Amino acid sequence: MNIHEFVSNFELKNEISESMLNRTLPHAVIIEGAKGTGKRTLAGILARYAVCTSDSVRPCGLCNSCRKAIAGIHPDIFSTDGNSSGGLAISVIRQIRSDAYIKPNEAPSRVFMLLNCDKMLQPAQNAFLKVLEEPPENVMFILTVTSANMLLETVRSRSRIYSLYPAEIDEAAAYLQTLFPDKPFDEIYKAASKSGGNIGQASYLISSGGEESRQLAEKIMRSVVSGTEYDLLLLTNEITKDRIFAAAVLDNMLEISSECMRSALGLKTDSDTASEIASKMTKKRLLAITEVISKACGIAATNVNLAFFSTWLCAQLKHTNC
Numbered sequence: 001m002n003i004h005e006f007v008s009n010f011e012l013k014n015e016i017s018e019s020m021l022n023r024t025l026p027h028a029v030i031i032e033g034a035k036g037t038g039k040r041t042l043a044g045i046l047a048r049y050a051v052c053t054s055d056s057v058r059p060c061g062l063c064n065s066c067r068k069a070i071a072g073i074h075p076d077i078f079s080t081d082g083n084s085s086g087g088l089a090i091s092v093i094r095q096i097r098s099d100a101y102i103k104p105n106e107a108p109s110r111v112f113m114l115l116n117c118d119k120m121l122q123p124a125q126n127a128f129l130k131v132l133e134e135p136p137e138n139v140m141f142i143l144t145v146t147s148a149n150m151l152l153e154t155v156r157s158r159s160r161i162y163s164l165y166p167a168e169i170d171e172a173a174a175y176l177q178t179l180f181p182d183k184p185f186d187e188i189y190k191a192a193s194k195s196g197g198n199i200g201q202a203s204y205l206i207s208s209g210g211e212e213s214r215q216l217a218e219k220i221m222r223s224v225v226s227g228t229e230y231d232l233l234l235l236t237n238e239i240t241k242d243r244i245f246a247a248a249v250l251d252n253m254l255e256i257s258s259e260c261m262r263s264a265l266g267l268k269t270d271s272d273t274a275s276e277i278a279s280k281m282t283k284k285r286l287l288a289i290t291e292v293i294s295k296a297c298g299i300a301a302t303n304v305n306l307a308f309f310s311t312w313l314c315a316q317l318k319h320t321n322c
Contacts, residue, residue, distance in 0.1 A: 002059060003045055006038065007175045007199060008167035016162070020049055020058055026160040028132055028141040032148045033164030036200025039144040042164065043113050044069075047077050050140045051107035065107050076107040082116035090124040097131040100139050109138045117145040125152045132158040166197035175199060180206050194247060201244045213245060217252030218273045221260075224289065224317045225280040236314045240306040250297045257290040288320040 003017050019025045029046060031039045048059035048069040059066050068074040078099065082088040096112050104110045114120070114128075132141070132155065141159070145151060148161050167175070173185070173192040176199065180188060183206055195201035205213070216238055223232040239246040259274035264283050269275060278286065296313050300306075 001041065001045060002057075002061065006042060006045065008171055008197070009038075009164055012162055012164070016046075025049065025140070027135045027139060028159040029143070030148050030151065030156065030159045030161045031142065031144045031164065032146065032161060034146060034166070034198060036195070036198040036202075036204070037164040037166055038199065039164060040115060042162065043115065043142045043144055046140070046142055047111040047113060050109040050111045051076050051104075053108065074107065075105040076109070077111045077113065079113040079115060082114070082119055088114060088117060088120045088124055090121070090127050093124045093127045097127060100131050100141075101136045104138055109140050111140045111142065114141070114143045117143050118147075118150050120145075120151070122152065125155055129154055129158070166195070167199060169193050169197050172197040172199050172202060176202055176206065179203060194251075195244055198244070201242075205244065205248055213248035214252045217249050217256055220249070220317070221253060221256050221273065221277055225277055229314065229318050232318055233311065233314045236310040236317075237307075239313075240310050243300070243306065246300050246306060246309075247297070250293060250300055254290070254293045254297060257286065257293055260286050261290065285320065289317060292316045292320055 003013055003020065006013055016025070025046065031042055033039050045059065048061075048066050051065045051069055051074055052058040052060055053063045053065050054060035059069070061067075061070070065074060065076075069077055078096070080087045080092055080096075086092065096114075100110065100112065102110070129152065135141075143151070143155075143159070148156050148163075166172070169189070169192050172195075173189045176188045176192055177183075177185060180203075188202075188206060191202040191205040192199075195205060216235065220232065220235045223235055227235075239249050256271065256274055256277070259269045259271040260278040260281070261283070263269045263271075263275045263278035264281070264286055281289075292313075296309075296316070299309060
C-alpha cells in the first residue's frame with residue numbers, strides 16, 4: 001500500500017504525499033488516532049518511504065528495500081511495541097538511542113518505529129527525548145499513540161503530529177467490500193456503521209469479532225436462565241475488552257431475545273438457542289429482559305465505564321422479574 005491507497009484522511013494524505021515528493025518528511029513523526037484507524041498501516045508506509053531506494057516515487061514497492069520492508073525483514077527498520085512486555089522500557093529506549101547513531105546497513109535511512117506508546121513511562125520518554133533533541137542524520141522515528149497528549153510536551157514539540165480519523169461510512173463500507181468480497185454488503189455496511197467508519201474495528205466485527213460476539217451473546221443468554229449469578233458476571237465481564245465488541249454482543253443479545261419472544265408466542269424461529277431459552281422463561285420475564293438489553297444498548301453507546309456497566313448488566317439480567 002502507498003499513501004494514495006490509504007483510506008480517508010485526505011488532507012493528511014495530501015500533506016504527506018507532498019512531503020514525500022519534496023523529500024521533506026520530518027525526522028520524527030507521531031501518529032495519533034483511535035484503535036483501528038490505521039496508525040500501524042501509516043507507520044509502515046512512512047517506514048518504507050524512508051528505506052526505499054527508488055530515484056522517483058517513494059515508496060515504490062518494487063525495489064529490494066521495499067520488498068524487504070513489506071516482508072518485515074529489512075535490517076534498517078526496527079520496531080518495538082508498547083503492548084508487549086518491556087516493549088518500551090527505558091532499557092529498550094536507551095538501546096534505540098545508541099543504535100540511532102549507527103549508519104544504515106543498506107538503505108538511505110534507519111527507521112525506528114515505537115508502536116502503541118500510550119503507556120510509555122516518563123523516564124523512557126525523557127531518555128528518548130535526548131536523541132530527538134540532537135537527531136543523527138539519516139534516521140526517522142515513528143511513534144503511534146491513541147492521543148499525542150499522552151506523550152510529554154517536549155516530545156510532541158520535536159515531532160510532527162499526524163492525526164487519523166475514521167472514514168465516512170460509505171467510504172469505509174466500499175473499502176471493506178474489497179477486503180471481504182464474499183460477505184453480503186448489508187453485513188459489511190452494518191459493521192462500518194456500527195464502528196463509526198473505523199475500518200480496523202469494522203474488519204474485526206466482520207471476521208472473528210462477529211462470530212465471537214454471537215457466541216458470547218448466546219452464552220450470556222443461556223446463563224441468565226441456567227447459570228449462577230457468578231457465572232453470569234464472568235461472562236458479562238468479557239464485554240469490557242472493547243466498546244465496539246460490547247455493542248456487537250448486546251446487538252446479538254437483542255436479536256436472540258427477539259427470537260425467544262417469537263418462539264414463546266409459537267412463531268417459527270430457526271434459532272435452537274432461542275427455543276431453548278424461551279422454554280425456560282415466562283413471556284413476562286422474556287419481555288423484561290428484552291427491555292433491559294435494549295436499555296443496555298443505549299447506555300453502552302455512551303462513554304460509560306465498561307467494568308461498572310458489566311456488573312450492572314449482570315444484576316439487571318439475573319434479577320429482572322425473577
